[in-house]
Amino acid sequence: MGANVEITAGLRERKRRETRAALSLAALRLCVQRGWDNVTVDDIAAVANVSPRTFRNYFSTRAEAVAAGHLERMLRVADELRTRPASEPLWTAVTNSVAAQFERPARKGQALDADRWLERTRFIITEPSIHGEVLKASATAQVELAEVIAGRVGARRVKDPYPQVAAAVVTAVVGTVVDRWLRDGPTGSIMPLLRKAFELVAAGFPQDKVKTGK
Amino acid sequence: MGANVEITAGLRERKRRETRAALSLAALRLCVQRGWDNVTVDDIAAVANVSPRTFRNYFSTRAEAVAAGHLERMLRVADELRTRPASEPLWTAVTNSVAAQFERPARKGQALDADRWLERTRFIITEPSIHGEVLKASATAQVELAEVIAGRVGARRVKDPYPQVAAAVVTAVVGTVVDRWLRDGPTGSIMPLLRKAFELVAAGFPQDKVKTGK
DNA sequence: TGGCAAAATTGCCAACATGGCAACTTTGTG
C-alpha cells in the first residue's frame, strides 16, 4: 500500500486530481506573476474555471494550494527512492532520488520550461508567506519517506528511531541544499551540493582533522 | 553580537518584550484551554490587556503568537550551545543544549508547572493549525544555530555547507524526537531518545551489521 | 523640570479568508 496510488483511476478520482492540480497550478502561476499579495482566491478560481467556493473544497488556504506542488514533489522523492535497487547505499540512493526531482527539466525541448521551473521553484522556496506551508508539506511527505527508508534498511524493531530520524535528516538536507543552491545563482546542477551534503551526513559530521573532500 | 540580546534593556524595549510575551502566553493559554478554533484575536488581546489592533502590531497571525514560545525555546537551544565548552564533541553539546530546553521544569516546587508545561508543549507540537508556524519558527532559530555551530567547528571557508547542514539536522532531530517522545507517553526524560538519535547521526546512519547500542 | 520628538497604542474600516449549510448537478452502477 502506498506505492502507486495513481494506478487506480476511476473517472471521478481522475477529475478530482485534475481539478486539484489545475487549482494548484493556477495559484502558483498567478502568484509568481503578480506577487503573493496581489492574488485572491477568486482570481485563482477564475483561472481554474471553478467557483471560489470549490477552491475551498480542495484547499483551505492559498498557501496550501501553492505548496501542493512541493508536496507532490517530495512524495515523488519517496516514490523514486522506493524504486532504487536495494544494493545502493542509502545516502547514494537518496541523493539520486532527490536530484531526480530537483534537476531542471531540460528534457522536452523548450528552455523556456527550465526557466519557468526555476522561477516557480524559487518562488515556492523563497516567498515568506508560504514558507510555513512548504515546511508542512515536507513534513507530510516525510512520513512516507520514513516508511520507505524503514523498508529499505529493514525495520529492526518497532519504535526503532532510525527511519524517522533518517527521513527527517533527508528533509532537512534537501531544504538546506535547495535553499543554498537557489541563493548562489543556480547556474549548474544541484547534484554536487547534494552529494557533498549527504557525504557529510554519511560521515557523521566529522569535527576533527578530516578535510572535506578537496 | 547575537549572544545575549537581553542585556541591553531600556524601558521601552523591555515593555515591548513584556507585551509580546504576555500576548504570546495569553494566546497559548487560551488555545490550550478552549481549543484552537474557539479563540479569537479579540479574546487574546482582552486577556493581555491591549487592543486587538495592538495584538496585530506584534503578531500577524494567531499561529505566530502561539508559536512564538517555540521560537524562543529554539533560540535558547542555540544560546545554550554557545556556552558549552568547546572541548565537548558537537553532538554531545547539542544533545545537552536541547535537553536543557525540553526537560520538564521540575525545579520550582509545584508539579503543576510540569503538567502545564507538558500540556503546552504538546499543544504546540500537536495542533495541526500551527504546525506550519512552528516549523517556520524552528527554521528561523536554525539560522542562529548555524552561526553557533560555525563558530564551534571553525568555519572552514565561506560557503562551507557544514554549519548549515548540521544545524538543519539538529532541527530535524529535535522535531522528530520531541514528536516521538510526546506520542509514546512522555513519562520519563527525553534524554535517552535524544541521545540515541544523535548517536545515529554521529555514526552516519550505519546500514550494515552494526547493532544500535544494546 | 518642562517640553518635545520618537515610538507605541488604538479606533476605524475595507478587502479577504474561512467554512457551514443547503440546493443543485454530475457520475457510476445495478
Place this chain on the structure above:
DNA sequence: CACAAAGTTGCCATGTTGGCAATTTTGCCA
C-alpha cells in the same frame, strides 16, 4: 434508466489582515 453517492455552487455569518490617522506614552535633554 433511475438513483444514490459525490461534486459543485451560492449564500452568508464570523474572523482575519493590514493601511491610515488620531491619540497617548516614553525617553531624553536643554
